[in-house]
Amino acid sequence: MFDPKRTFLLLILLGLAACQPQAGDLTPEPLVSTPTAGVTATALPTRPEYDPGALVDYLAQTGDTLPALASHFNTTVQEIRDANPDIPADATTMPPGMPMKIPIYYLPFWGTSFQIIPDSQFINGPSAIPFDTRAYVASHPGWLKDYSTYLTDAIRSGAEIVDIVATNYSISPRVLLALLEFQTGALSQPVAPRGSFPLGEVDYRHTGLYMQLIWAADVLNNGYYGWRTGSLTELEHLDGIVERPDPWQTAATVAFQYYFSQHNSSADYALAIGPGGVAKSYRSLFGDPWASDQSHIPVSLKQPELTFPFPKGDTWTFTGGPHTAWGSLLPWSALDFAPPAAVGGCVTTPAVATAMADGMVVRSERGVVILDLDQDGDERTGWDILYLHVATTGRASVGRRLKAGDPVGYPSCEGGTATGTHIHVARKYNGEWIPVDSVIAFNLDGWIAQIGDAPYEGILRRGNQTVTACECSDAASQVKSGK
Numbered sequence: 001m002f003d004p005k006r007t008f009l010l011l012i013l014l015g016l017a018a019c020q021p022q023a024g025d026l027t028p029e030p031l032v033s034t035p036t037a038g039v040t041a042t043a044l045p046t047r048p049e050y051d052p053g054a055l056v057d058y059l060a061q062t063g064d065t066l067p068a069l070a071s072h073f074n075t076t077v078q079e080i081r082d083a084n085p086d087i088p089a090d091a092t093t094m095p096p097g098m099p100m101k102i103p104i105y106y107l108p109f110w111g112t113s114f115q116i117i118p119d120s121q122f123i124n125g126p127s128a129i130p131f132d133t134r135a136y137v138a139s140h141p142g143w144l145k146d147y148s149t150y151l152t153d154a155i156r157s158g159a160e161i162v163d164i165v166a167t168n169y170s171i172s173p174r175v176l177l178a179l180l181e182f183q184t185g186a187l188s189q190p191v192a193p194r195g196s197f198p199l200g201e202v203d204y205r206h207t208g209l210y211m212q213l214i215w216a217a218d219v220l221n222n223g224y225y226g227w228r229t230g231s232l233t234e235l236e237h238l239d240g241i242v243e244r245p246d247p248w249q250t251a252a253t254v255a256f257q258y259y260f261s262q263h264n265s266s267a268d269y270a271l272a273i274g275p276g277g278v279a280k281s282y283r284s285l286f287g288d289p290w291a292s293d294q295s296h297i298p299v300s301l302k303q304p305e306l307t308f309p310f311p312k313g314d315t316w317t318f319t320g321g322p323h324t325a326w327g328s329l330l331p332w333s334a335l336d337f338a339p340p341a342a343v344g345g346c347v348t349t350p351a352v353a354t355a356m357a358d359g360m361v362v363r364s365e366r367g368v369v370i371l372d373l374d375q376d377g378d379e380r381t382g383w384d385i386l387y388l389h390v391a392t393t394g395r396a397s398v399g400r401r402l403k404a405g406d407p408v409g410y411p412s413c414e415g416g417t418a419t420g421t422h423i424h425v426a427r428k429y430n431g432e433w434i435p436v437d438s439v440i441a442f443n444l445d446g447w448i449a450q451i452g453d454a455p456y457e458g459i460l461r462r463g464n465q466t467v468t469a470c471e472c473s474d475a476a477s478q479v480k481s482g483k
Helices: 004-014 066-072 075-082 133-137 158-169 174-184 210-228 250-260 268-270 277-284
Strands: 032-037 039-042 054-059 101-104 147-152 156-157 314-323 331-337 360-363 367-372 381-390 407-408 423-429 447-451 456-462 463-470 477-482
Touching: 066 075, 075 101, 133 158, 133 174, 147 158, 147 210, 147 268, 147 423, 156 158, 158 174, 158 210, 174 210, 174 277, 210 250, 250 268, 314 447, 314 456, 367 407, 381 407
Parallel strands: none
Antiparallel strands: 032 039, 054 101, 147 156, 314 331, 314 477, 331 423, 360 367, 367 381, 381 423, 447 456, 456 463
């Protein structure tokens, strides 16, 4: 007889095999084809209409949490726990590959069960470490190898642009290259697409390859983390059609589904997210993504102990509640803090931002410091802290090892968009942004961050104390570092 508790514990000890695509219970549809630019997209099997509360089989995927699964299957955390009573009360992320029974409540308009790539291949995490973007692009005949443009302070090649976006948004460069290949033939076609909007986002704010990739990365992350947290439950297509992602889907597949739902007709969308679409481009370039899948989020992931990003005993203002880590959409993984005297404008300040834990600086550039807590020198592995809006003067240099409380640099308005001097902090684990509204609490000196109704809103709570995010720097928005 299957013993869930024993399985859960064994998976913790043994490290777990990577989760493979799941077929689940599928009902084949008649095979029909829709022509799109000379290519046909074949309809895929659909799920049956389950009886309310029916228990379905599910293999936990990397990064799964009970709240997100409850959202995907239109059920509740308590019902999932009732069906799997030996899941520990303090479990956060599920063991990848663990068999589960999930009560399901059918909703119409479920999308395809076809999975494009596993989540581990979407993230700029451990799986991306062996990949050399520049060498790979140079080895292909497409237009990207000869592309260059001026960016910030230097002429950048197409491969460099891909790496910059991959690093900042923490999306695998393979994903961005597969997208470019599918939409523009970047690696196979010698002639670049005409015009300033190669990925189809016709907006003057996103002119050129770099800005188009920024837009794409932002949208992809919105889909990925929306599914990861359970906040994204349906896709609304341009023609008004509503689609609900298949409950068994990977977050990476939903990322692509969300992306293509924003710009494509129904026929083009069906091709793009099916076996002949971006999945085919990915496989033709990099092989079977499932063969190299590796679980990048372990069972019951816990945040290490973190302090506030300012000196112990100091009082700063909680100016920004949960909001995007990088970009303008999801994930809401970041918090903002400012010295009270600096609130209200871009001013210099003697107040210093500090290391939230012991770590090593692995990236230090305009406005940005990345503190690597496992100190292996790579921000794609282990826990890492992003500091944004760090002033150039006094900024900690790459390779410097810091103890908790050591100076990282001075808050400023440098890097990104800022209306006032502050420091922006966010967490990553193995390249995946950890949202504030996940089961892995953003805990600073015992203060737990909670999201609000909109970005930058929200609170910090410790026991019966509450601090509310506000740029006003009043008493209700100020918090003191230290326990």
